[in-house]
Amino acid sequence: MKIYSPKQIYEADKATIAKEGIPSYNLMERAGGYIYEWMHKRLQGQQVPIKVFCGIGNNGGDGLVVARLLLKNGYNVDAYIVNCSDKRSPDFLKAYDELKSASKKWPELIKKEEDFPAITPNDIVVDAIFGIGLNRCPEDWVKKLFVKINDSKAYVLSIDMPSGMYADRGLQKDDVIIHSAFVLSFQSPKLAFFLPETGKYITMWDVLDIGLDPEFLANTETDTVLIDKPDIQRIYRQRPQFTHKGMYGHSLIIGGSYGKMGAIILAAKAALRAGSGLVTAYVPQIGVPILQTAIPEVMVETDNFNGKVFEEIDFQTEANAIAIGPGMGTDEKTVDAMSAFLKAQKAPIVIDADALNILAKRPSLMEQVPDLSILTPHPGELERLIGKWDDDFDKLEKTAKFAKKHNIIIVIKGAHTITVYDYKLHINTTGNPGLSTAGTGDVLTGVITGLLAQGYHPMEAALMGVYHHGLAADIAINQYAVEGLIASDVTAFLGRAYMDLFAKPEHEQQQ
């Protein structure tokens, strides 16, 4: 699914108005009408007190349309104008007049703290104060209203965006954002919904198709996309019948050190479960018996030194895909070994964990990283690589620049893992907080490497690997719950994730 920027949404509005030959106000009526229908379907006429807080722009106008429709259909509704500016938009004014003629009184005006109405936990608050047009910090009394709404414990339905959240910048000091139980977002969700600083203010969201010009939308390329099942189905390649293990690639996973051999076990096993035909682990000598005991399917190579960490990375395996980093440590001897290893690499590799920390320690090594290599940092590792950022939007910009400079793919891990390549952001939709547990990152490295070994393009391997890893965890929590899930369970459920990719929905299975 494409995620349009605010600029593209304003352009889509214009294109729709021009093509359909309608006044812009019709779009507001349409949007408000859909929101009313969404609410009516759930409320079925219940007399819950509904308080609609409207700003003075088009988001506020949408709120006024909703308030009018609720009123006309017998709901218990009060509308308030949060009078944060005198510059009211023309369509807001039209919606304002329409509400006045339907209710015979003007909505209540809020200009200062003393004007705030009481809000109780039994109320429904419709938040239509600011949408994508928020472009400066609201005045203090407006922020106090946000706080009052948040403290009220009322159910909050936000129109288009939670008020106070910006569509084009992240959270900054002194920002206050309305906490939404549900956001109904027009045409596409907004990037801020998926970023850690701002996404936490939203419990659920859905998209309302308000009928913007389909041709304009189809022909508009976006910098940000949400990756969901159909995208992965298009990437997946079915296995033909007459095959042998040599056709599914040989993965080589380099890593492990004294006390951290588990990381390499997790990654190697995940590469196998992702479908890699052969897997070899390259570990310091101390790891050989551990690996050989833990996974019989995996071959093991080691260096010529009898140490607890690598002093050399020199292997015989002819690998189709190589990953380096899990559990490897950042000992100076290992840094030198990695430096020599990188110089010899021509094809894309997967770089994770301590290998990322080594790149941060010796930035000149970045020059040796092959094009299209996949780096999989969590936010801590990312910061060590690219430096500090001001907010989440700044983080994405800095990451995109770094990825472009080195022609690499960066997978920023987190609640919505974002894969960055060539200034484009791919937001993952699977996964759950059960993944916040030791070793799940090692499993991800194994999955991506296993896919790369099978011949998937590095971008395909990154997107499918991240999706699949999250999907396996989503299936596994039905058995283990988020608290009980451990990294090995994710690997164990990778097969189920493959099955789920093409499973028919339950109601079709029963027919």
Ligand SMILES: NC(=O)C1=CN([C@@H]2O[C@H](COP(=O)(O)OP(=O)(O)OC[C@H]3O[C@@H](n4cnc5c(N)ncnc54)[C@H](O)[C@@H]3O)[C@@H](O)[C@H]2O)[C@@H](O)CC1
């Ligand atoms: N295609 C769409 O998505 C449609 C969107 N509509 C609505 O239009 C909204 C965008 O409307 P607008 O561009 O009017 O913007 P908003 O209604 O989001 O609000 C901002 C308005 O207040 C002003 N403003 C910004 N920051 C302020 C601050 N801190 N204090 C005081 N005033 C401030 C802005 O100049 C702007 O006029 C969308 O979010 C959506 O709700 C619909 O009306 C119709 C179609």
Ligand SMILES: Nc1ncnc2c1ncn2[C@@H]1O[C@H](COP(=O)(O)OP(=O)(O)O)[C@@H](O)[C@H]1O
């Ligand atoms: N709350 C969450 N929701 C979804 N995915 C998560 C969440 N927390 C962590 N993850 C995922 O779990 C993995 C954790 O990786 P990482 O931090 O490297 O762990 P480790 O170093 O222990 O292997 C990443 O793929 C990340 O995206």
Ligand SMILES: [K+]
């Ligand atoms: K809003």
